[in-house]
Amino acid sequence: MRIFAIGRNYAEHIQELNNERPDEPVIFTKPDTAILRNNAPFYYPSFSNDIHHEVELVLRICKEGKNIEEKFASKYYDAIGVGIDFTARDIQSKLKAKSLPWDISKGFNGSAPISDKFITIDQFPDKKAINFKLEVNGELKQAGNTSLLLFSFDYIISYLSKFFTLRTGDLIFTGTPKGVGPVVIGDTLTAYIEDEKLLEFEVK
Ligand code: MG
Numbered sequence: 278m279r280i281f282a283i284g285r286n287y288a289e290h291i292q293e294l295n296n297e298r299p300d301e302p303v304i305f306t307k308p309d310t311a312i313l314r315n316n317a318p319f320y321y322p323s324f325s326n327d328i329h330h331e332v333e334l335v336l337r338i339c340k341e342g343k344n345i346e347e348k349f350a351s352k353y354y355d356a357i358g359v360g361i362d363f364t365a366r367d368i369q370s371k372l373k374a375k376s377l378p379w380d381i382s383k384g385f386n387g388s389a390p391i392s393d394k395f396i397t398i399d400q401f402p403d404k405k406a407i408n409f410k411l412e413v414n415g416e417l418k419q420a421g422n423t424s425l426l427l428f429s430f431d432y433i434i435s436y437l438s439k440f441f442t443l444r445t446g447d448l449i450f451t452g453t454p455k456g457v458g459p460v461v462i463g464d465t466l467t468a469y470i471e472d473e474k475l476l477e478f479e480v481k
Contacts, residue, residue, distance in 0.1 A: 286452025421454030
């Protein structure tokens, strides 16, 4: 399986990092070694002093496809989980300044904690109005709603599948809302979809 991720998909997050609003989705990937499951702890890596949390909804692909038309895209994902797109912001900022690829700042070991439970799409009355949030040590840090997505889930699937064959089990991080910020050793991160707690782990 592969992990695809969309950058810059919520306007207020683009503003907080002073990024340009993209005309097409910004795509990057993480290797499967980035995944943390079972609420496993995240070990703060020695190569960074500025690891940021980015809470994101994660789509699960349920059917192989390429060149998927947007109108058929909803047949290709069946469930939504929540994950953290951990980012070594100090490394990413240096790479961005040189127009170099971000991979090491986004794809390092443990950079993708993901909920064990995924909620099937049919359980959402409206997939364009899904709330999700992140608390750090019980304090609300990020709250998002899919009504604020610049590129919809269906558009993302269609766009990604022009370049990459999507396969069953692939995961797509769909972008983070505003409120990203640093984590420190000892923090507990808790992520929710609506009011259901789906992910909780410690930074060690
Ligand atoms: Mg992100």
